[in-house]
Amino acid sequence: MAGDGRKEWLGLGEARSELKVYGDLGGPAGLPIVGNIFQVRLETLHRTLEDWADRHGPLYRVRFGTIRMVVVSDPETIRRIHRERPGRFRRTRGLELVAAEMGLKGVFVAEGDDWLRQRKMVVMALNTAHLKSFFEKLVVIAGRLRRRWERAADRGEPVDLGRDLMRFTVDVTAWLALGVDFNTLETRGPVIQQNLDKVFPALHRRINAPFPYWRYFRLAEDRELDRALGEVRKQVDEIIGEARARLRADPERRAAPANFLEAIIAAQEVKGADFSDADIFANVCTLLLAGEDTTANTIAWTIDYFLQHPEHFARARSEADAVLAPATSIDRFEQTGRLPFLDAFFHEAMRLKPVAPIASLQPTEDTEILGCAIPKSTIIMALNRRIATRDENFGDAARFDPERWLVDDAERICPHDTGAFLPFGAGPRFCPGRNLAMLQIRTVLAMLCRNFDVERAEPGRAFEERLAFTMMPTNPRVRMKRRNATER
Numbered sequence: 313m314a315g316d317g318r319k320e321w322l323g324l325g326e327a328r329s330e331l332k333v334y335g336d337l338g339g340p341a342g343l344p345i346v347g348n349i350f351q352v353r354l355e356t357l358h359r360t361l362e363d364w365a366d367r368h369g370p371l372y373r374v375r376f377g378t379i380r381m382v383v384v385s386d387p388e389t390i391r392r393i394h395r396e397r398p399g400r401f402r403r404t405r406g407l408e409l410v411a412a413e414m415g416l417k418g419v420f421v422a423e424g425d426d427w428l429r430q431r432k433m434v435v436m437a438l439n440t441a442h443l444k445s446f447f448e449k450l451v452v453i454a455g456r457l458r459r460r461w462e463r464a465a466d467r468g469e470p471v472d473l474g475r476d477l478m479r480f481t482v483d484v485t486a487w488l489a490l491g492v493d494f495n496t497l498e499t500r501g502p503v504i505q506q507n508l509d510k511v512f513p514a515l516h517r518r519i520n521a522p523f524p525y526w527r528y529f530r531l532a533e534d535r536e537l538d539r540a541l542g543e544v545r546k547q548v549d550e551i552i553g554e555a556r557a558r559l560r561a562d563p564e565r566r567a568a569p570a571n572f573l574e575a576i577i578a579a580q581e582v583k584g585a586d587f588s589d590a591d592i593f594a595n596v597c598t599l600l601l602a603g604e605d606t607t608a609n610t611i612a613w614t615i616d617y618f619l620q621h622p623e624h625f626a627r628a629r630s631e632a633d634a635v636l637a638p639a640t641s642i643d644r645f646e647q648t649g650r651l652p653f654l655d656a657f658f659h660e661a662m663r664l665k666p667v668a669p670i671a672s673l674q675p676t677e678d679t680e681i682l683g684c685a686i687p688k689s690t691i692i693m694a695l696n697r698r699i700a701t702r703d704e705n706f707g708d709a710a711r712f713d714p715e716r717w718l719v720d721d722a723e724r725i726c727p728h729d730t731g732a733f734l735p736f737g738a739g740p741r742f743c744p745g746r747n748l749a750m751l752q753i754r755t756v757l758a759m760l761c762r763n764f765d766v767e768r769a770e771p772g773r774a775f776e777e778r779l780a781f782t783m784m785p786t787n788p789r790v791r792m793k794r795r796n797a798t799e800r
């Protein structure tokens with residue numbers, strides 16, 4: 313591999329001999345053998361990579377043991393890498409292997425034709441027509457969340473936003489995609505989230521581990537993961553079995569499946585569209601996982617900004633009052649499109665606190681990035697958050713300013729490059745759950761504004777960032793108080 317300062321790089325031929333090679337790139341000095349591994353903590357990896365970009369520029373190198381990586385924070389390059397998938401770039405092979413070991417090789421980690429087949433099913437299941445017809449059920453689930461928060465308010469108990477919002481998001485995805493009403497928001501005792509919770513941190517740990525020790529021995533956390541995955545398998549297999557029985561009892565459903573699960577089972581039975589049982593299990597889990605932390609953490613980060621900016625909370629509340637009153641929550645789909653300030657507010661929260669601040673990818677062939685020859689399979693860490701927090705892309709970028717999303721383009725004087733705003737990724741693999749996520753965010757936040765005053769459970773303590781595959785707030789505990797009824 314070209315790490316030795318050699319300028320000719322066979323993959324791109326003589327004509328490209330002016331290109332830099334990996335060894336020419338700047339980057340943080342590391343130690344022999346281990347490289348930079350002891351300079352990072354997994355929980356704050358994104359921040360360290362962002363800080364290093366300040367010092368080493370838009371393309372630099374990092375090494376964790378034998379794993380060489382380049383870190384890129386140039387918007388055009390990041391867009392290109394996202395766009396040129398699945399042909400020229402892919403998600404990392406490490407992620408694919410680790411996810412496959414857990415039985416989770418679904419649409420998020422699949423590549424090539426496998427990916428395309430799975431992607432089509434997922435996109436169809438999450439399209440606007442399905443979201444519209446699902447909306448009534450979303451309203452029911454939001455009502456359960458409101459009652460849960462009212463009970464906490466009446467008892468004076470703090471609310472763990474992470475836990476409650478993950479119950480909400482999993483209930484939504486399960487009902488929409490699997491046709492199952494988990495109702496974990498009103499369930500006491502064990503719920504599926506407590507097992508799903510173990511998966512993202514384990515993925516994050518394993519894909520960044522310098523050595524796959526778990527293939528040789530299990531630590532306590534690996535045994536805990538095995539147990540959690542076993543529980544998830546039991547529950548998901550049962551749900552799949554019930555869906556198969558429904559289709560057997562009513563074969564006509566195959567032509568008009570009611571949800572993702574019925575659609576993928578029906579497709580399995582059609583000659584040529586081969587989904588294995590493992591594909592079905594992996595994709596059910598993928599949808600539950602992909603929709604859980606991401607949406608819940610985005611809502612939690614947005615609430616953190618409400619706590620920091622009461623003036624914005626007041627404005628979002630007036631807007632929600634005007635659109636929803638006398639109802640206490642959104643109850644018609646069209647209302648979700650009439651909350652421009654709320655939209656601006658959560659877009660600004662996603663700009664500064666995207667739950668996926670880094671994307672890890674690999675070129676499937678030798679390539680060039682910013683004048684440097686990058687051999688096939690080199691890990692590329694794309695700093696998606698950093699490009700959205702640079703003054704050249706968003707004016708006064710460090711400032712939380714929802715107004716920037718409301719200014720008419722013709723009247724703009726500050727940079728506002730929405731191409732550098734990638735909370736849902738970009739290109740052919742961008743998040744297919746984006747519209748569902750935004751629907752949930754609007755519904756929950758409007759309900760919060762209409763019904764509650766909110767304050768931190770530990771006054772003065774803002775939420776902090778913790779990366780565990782997604783970027784989540786640490787200890788996001790608040791106190792809800794019922795809003796004075798006469799104000800509504």
Ligand code: HEM
Nearest residue numbers: 420602603606607610668735736737738741742743745749
């Ligand atoms: C605020 C909430 C969400 C955020 C910020 C988010 C973000 C992302 C990001 C950054 C990606 C990678 C995109 C890329 O590689 O370009 C992704 C992929 C994906 N997301 Fe989301 N997501 C959210 C909610 C959801 C929901 C609700 C679902 C479905 C229930 C979902 C399903 C998926 C799937 C299936 C993929 C894999 C797509 C593929 O590889 O083709 N996401 N999401």
